[in-house]
Amino acid sequence: MEFKPxxxxxxxxxxxxxxxxxxxxxxxxxxxxxxxxxxIGCALLAWDHLPINTFQTHHGRVTSTMLGFKRAKPxxxxxAVTGDGGAYAIGLxxxxxxxxxxxxxxxxxxxxxxxxxxxxxxxxxxxxxxxTDTHPEGNLDEPFFGxxxxxNLVAAGAFLARTAVNEPKQMQEFFExxxxxxxxxxFSLLEILSFxxxxxxTRGAETIAYLESLKQAFKTGEV
Amino acid sequence: MISNNRQFVTGAEAAVQGALDAxxxxxxxxxxxxxxxxxxxWIKKGQKYxxxxxxxxxGFGVCGAVIAGQxxxxxxAGPGHILMQDAISMAEGMRLPFVAVIGQRGxxxxxxxxxxxxxxxLSCFGGNGEGHRLVYSPSNLDELYRLTALAFHxxxxxxxxxxxxxxxxxxxxxxxxxxxxAEPAKAHPLINEETFRHWRNIYNFEEELRDEVLKMENDFAxxxxxxxxxxxxxxxxxxxxxxxxxxxxxxxxxxxxILRGQGIKxxxxxxxxxxxxxxxxxxxxxxxxxxxxxxxxxxxxxxxxVRDQLAPEISTPFDYLQKPAVGIEVEEIVNFVYGx
Ligand SMILES: Cc1ncc(C[n+]2csc(CCOP(=O)(O)OP(=O)(O)O)c2C)c(N)n1
Ligand code: SF4
Ligand SMILES: [Mg+2]
Numbered sequence: 243m244e245f246k247p248x249x250x251x252x253x254x255x256x257x258x259x260x261x262x263x264x265x266x267x268x269x270x271x272x273x274x275x276x277x278x279x280x281x282i283g284c285a286l287l288a289w290d291h292l293p294i295n296t297f298q299t300h301h302g303r304v305t306s307t308m309l310g311f312k313r314a315k316p317x318x319x320x321x322a323v324t325g326d327g328g329a330y331a332i333g334l335x336x337x338x339x340x341x342x343x344x345x346x347x348x349x350x351x352x353x354x355x356x357x358x359x360x361x362x363x364x365x366x367x368x369x370x371x372x373x374t375d376t377h378p379e380g381n382l383d384e385p386f387f388g389x390x391x392x393x394n395l396v397a398a399g400a401f402l403a404r405t406a407v408n409e410p411k412q413m414q415e416f417f418e419x420x421x422x423x424x425x426x427x428x429f430s431l432l433e434i435l436s437f438x439x440x441x442x443x444t445r446g447a448e449t450i451a452y453l454e455s456l457k458q459a460f461k462t463g464e465v
Numbered sequence: 466m467i468s469n470n471r472q473f474v475t476g477a478e479a480a481v482q483g484a485l486d487a488x489x490x491x492x493x494x495x496x497x498x499x500x501x502x503x504x505x506x507w508i509k510k511g512q513k514y515x516x517x518x519x520x521x522x523x524g525f526g527v528c529g530a531v532i533a534g535q536x537x538x539x540x541x542a543g544p545g546h547i548l549m550q551d552a553i554s555m556a557e558g559m560r561l562p563f564v565a566v567i568g569q570r571g572x573x574x575x576x577x578x579x580x581x582x583x584x585x586x587l588s589c590f591g592g593n594g595e596g597h598r599l600v601y602s603p604s605n606l607d608e609l610y611r612l613t614a615l616a617f618h619x620x621x622x623x624x625x626x627x628x629x630x631x632x633x634x635x636x637x638x639x640x641x642x643x644x645x646x647a648e649p650a651k652a653h654p655l656i657n658e659e660t661f662r663h664w665r666n667i668y669n670f671e672e673e674l675r676d677e678v679l680k681m682e683n684d685f686a687x688x689x690x691x692x693x694x695x696x697x698x699x700x701x702x703x704x705x706x707x708x709x710x711x712x713x714x715x716x717x718x719x720x721x722x723i724l725r726g727q728g729i730k731x732x733x734x735x736x737x738x739x740x741x742x743x744x745x746x747x748x749x750x751x752x753x754x755x756x757x758x759x760x761x762x763x764x765x766x767x768x769x770x771v772r773d774q775l776a777p778e779i780s781t782p783f784d785y786l787q788k789p790a791v792g793i794e795v796e797e798i799v800n801f802v803y804g805x
Contacts, residue, residue: 274658279529282667290663295656297532297664299525300555306522310529313515314491314537315654336525339518 243268249287253449255407255436256284256352257291260323262410263350264292266417267319276319279308281333283325284358284438302333309345319348319424326353326433330366330386337392341429344397348420349431351388353404354438355456362441369459374441388433389465399423401430402465406453407437409462419464435460471643476636477502479606480566480629481510483613484538488649489564491537493517493526495545498578499568499633503540520545524552524563531561534654536617538563542633543570546584547591553626554592558666560681562620562652566613566629568636571790579633580792582711585766588628589740595678597685599627599692600740604715606640612737614647621650623688630739634792635712689741696735697746699725703732705802706754706781708747708771709761710736713793717760720798731802739770748776756805760786760798 243264248257267276276294280286282301289298299307304322312320329337329351340347356374357363363376366386373380389402396402401423405412413434420430435456439449474482480503484492492514494504508514517523523539530537541549546567556563569584571577590596599619603609613629620627656662668674696714698721700706709717714735724731734750736742751757759768764787772783786793786801 277656286665286667289665289667293661295658295662297559297656297662298666299528300551300666303521303525303551303555306517306525307529307532310493310526310537311533312529313513313526314530314533314535318533335518336522339522 244293246290248291250284251440253437253439254284255354255434255438256288258407259350259352259413259434259436260288260292262413263321263417264294266414266421267294270418270421272319272421275317276321277311278321278323279304279311281322281324281328282359283328285323285325285328285352286359288323302328302336304328305333305340305347305349306336308347309340312345312347319421322347322349324349324351325358326351326355326367327357327365330388338395341392341400341431342395344400344429346424346427346429348424351431351433352436353433353460354436354441355385356438356441358438358441385459387460389431392431393465396429399426399428401428404433404435404460404462404465406435406457406462408450408453412462435462471641473639474606474642475502476606476609476631476638477506479610479642480613480636481506482642482645483610483647484617485510486645486647486649487536487614487617489536489538489617491530491535493523493537493539495520495523495541497542497545499570499636500540500542500566502636503566520548521551524549527563528552528556528561531563532655534652536621536650536652538565540566540568542568543572543584544575546587550587550591553598554594555666556626557592557594557597559664560624561626561655562624563626564616564620566631569630569632577790580762581632581790582713582762583766583789584630585739585763585770588630589770595682596740597625597681598740599623599625600738601627601629602710602714602736602739603629603631603635604711604735606635606638607643608737609635610642610645611647617650619692621652623684623692625685625688630711632712685741692738693741693743694737695743695746696737697750698733698735700732700734700750700753702730703750703753704730704755706750706757707731707733707798708757708759708767709733710739710767713760713762716793716795717798719795720802723795723799724802729802742770742774744774747771747774748779751775751779751781754781756784757781758784758786758802760793762788762791762793764789
């Protein structure tokens with residue numbers, strides 16, 4: 243499997259998650275059937291990264307676009323890759339209803355707790371007191387727990403989970419679960435806690451330590 | 466070829482029949498007067514559909530479906546049409562064969578639901594691009610049927626979003642639909658399993674996007690040769706040229722008959738497509754006339770398109786009959802022409 247050079251910042255979590263996603267897709271024999279839609283956010287940088295059909299959409303709109311594709315081509319494997327802002331702020335309404343209707347698409351949310359692409363403003367996932375460009379004195383409210391919120395909405399058979407980019411084994415397992423859910427005709431959402439050293443203003447070990455600290459607030463595992 | 470004999474239908478039924486005869490397979494929608502019936506009639510006919518949570522989801526559902534090669538469409542109006550422009554803008558940028566039937570509402574805001582020609586600029590230029598859309602303006606039931614079918618054909622042929630721009634009056638009108646015989650449109654997946662397509666709508670360099678937009682403009686101009694349509698009535702010896710579209714265009718056509726009966730050399734240029742506009746025909750008729758009167762249920766949205774497209778050397782003076790958000794009767798047009 244060939245990957246074109248990624249355009250992500252050095253140390254970014256996105257390419258790690260995407261590489262494992264592509265491997266899981268290949269392992270499932272779905273490389274040709276898979277279609278990846280990208281939300282606008284740092285996800286858009288993956289437009290020519292993977293040996294899989296890929297296209298960019300609009301910010302917040304990838305879930306709606308991919309369910310349109312999936313309904314038109316039910317034998318495809320549809321992945322909507324989005325940031326936490328795209329999923330839980332501007333695209334939340336569409337995400338909730340896609341989940342409620344049990345649309346058989348796989349929503350992959352990269353949670354870096356900020357708006358990465360636009361330079362580090364607060365996201366719905368920003369922790370209380372976390373400093374961002376839009377909350378220089380610290381964010382005022384508690385973060386948003388996407389998979390937990392959806393839990394009340396989804397049908398039996400849907401798959402909801404959270405993991406982190408430094409947990410390759412769990413990521414791999416959850417990708418397989420998401421693929422299985424879609425094969426069985428169900429919605430799935432996997433949130434991956436991911437490095438954004440650029441906007442966290444961290445380096446090396448600090449970045450990993452920060453990601454680890456996020457796991458206190460955002461519990462990993464199946465939801 | 467599908468051929469039905471004369472039927473007594475509403476405009477909404479005519480539009481649905483046009484979509485069906487063009488081979489439409491799927492509809493995404495969110496209810497809003499006066500477009501709702503297009504959606505509910507489609508559903509009652511047992512067709513595939515999804516009622517979404519808003520017009521944004523409906524629009525992007527159509528985008529995803531057409532990328533997969535399905536002839537999908539939607540309908541909306543006024544405030545819903547505004548939300549839908551998010552998806553139409555993506556469709557324009559990625560050259561997606563997006564089809565929408567729009568029932569104009571009087572605006573701004575939620576306004577009214579019967580007469581209006583106030584979504585002309587929104588349909589033609591409602592994005593952060595250059596207005597590369599096909600916008601059809603039917604004047605009667607028969608045209609509503611034919612242009613809805615044509616919208617599918619031309620959206621898929623030229624890969625521009627296509628809007629059938631109508632109103633509550635025409636959608637609710639009941640009348641005879643003459644024999645319907647639209648052919649199914651040809652569609653194909655824009656992404657397939659054999660070629661890995663990597664497809665963007667965001668560009669790294671300004672120059673890349675400039676080149677892309679200029680290519681679109683070229684393609685749009687090439688499409689216009691066939692796709693720009695207008696009806697001309699009595700323009701050979703025209704002295705007073707009326708310009709009107711949609712149901713106002715139908716009233717203007719009747720007014721021409723009455724005024725001609727009284728020896729006044731009136732003619733009509735009725736754009737059937739607002740984008741692209743049939744520029745050459747317009748120039749020819751306008752150059753002959755001593756006066757151009759643009760008539761519309763808006764404060765000059767059509768007038769803006771016409772003045773913008775008219776060849777700069779044509780100096781025929783303009784006059785306007787503009788009634789935002791209300792209908793325009795034949796007699797008003799006749800009296801207006803008498804008045805000048
Ligand atoms: C409709 C719209 N509003 C705003 C933007 C600007 N914008 C681009 S990316 C982005 C935020 C991205 O944050 P997130 O979804 O968390 O993705 P990340 O970049 O962090 O991966 C915003 C606000 C846009 N492209 N479109
Ligand atoms: S800004 Fe953050 S999320 Fe975006 S590419 Fe850079 S490191 Fe990755
Ligand atoms: Mg983010």
